[in-house]
Amino acid sequence: MEVILLERVAKLGQMGDTVRVRDGYARNFLLARKKALRATEANKKHFESQRAQIEANNLTLKKEAEAIAEKLEGQTFIVIRQAGESGHLYGSVATRDIAEAATAGGFTLDRNQIVLVHPIKALGLHNVPVHLHPEVDVKIVVNVARSEEEAERQARGESTVEAREHASMDDLGLEVGAALAEAGDVEL
Known part of the structure; x- marks a missing residue:
């Protein structure tokens, strides 16, 4: 057609x-x-x-749209969600959630204006494009955190996900071997 x-x-x-x-x-x-x-x-x-x-x-x-874009460019909006210790969200953050956070922050955005290829499923700072007009696009920052305090730490650049040290298989093998040697079962 x-x-x-x-x-x-x-x-x-x-x-x-x-x-x-x-x-x-x-x-x-x-x-x-x-x-x-x-x-x-x-x-x-x-x-x-x-x-x-x-x-x-x-x-x-x-x-x-350009006037709104000047005010909106680079703004950060906080979205509070529950997440596991590894930083993976129990749910996800979709366009509707971002639009609600922007509206709470004083900007009127429709969820159709927010461009997300995939929903956000991890804690942290995420750059999200916003399509205000066919010729005007801006980027905002969505700060996904478990609490307001965590959001402030993320904004400062601190890591909020606990890093766990995993023992390598070699280290584990040496520890088992040392334990057996103490027991007198194996000679080293």
């Missing part, structure tokens, strides 16, 4: 481009989210008559 893009779509084209996409992608994503129009003659004429207005609206939205 051919569609006319109403805004910039990554890996597809700029506003006003007529592109050919699969029918399902057009119906379920582009048309449903009002990112495109079907490329009929009537819609082409309508788009050309409204082009200046659409571009002006897009420019206004872009400027608003």
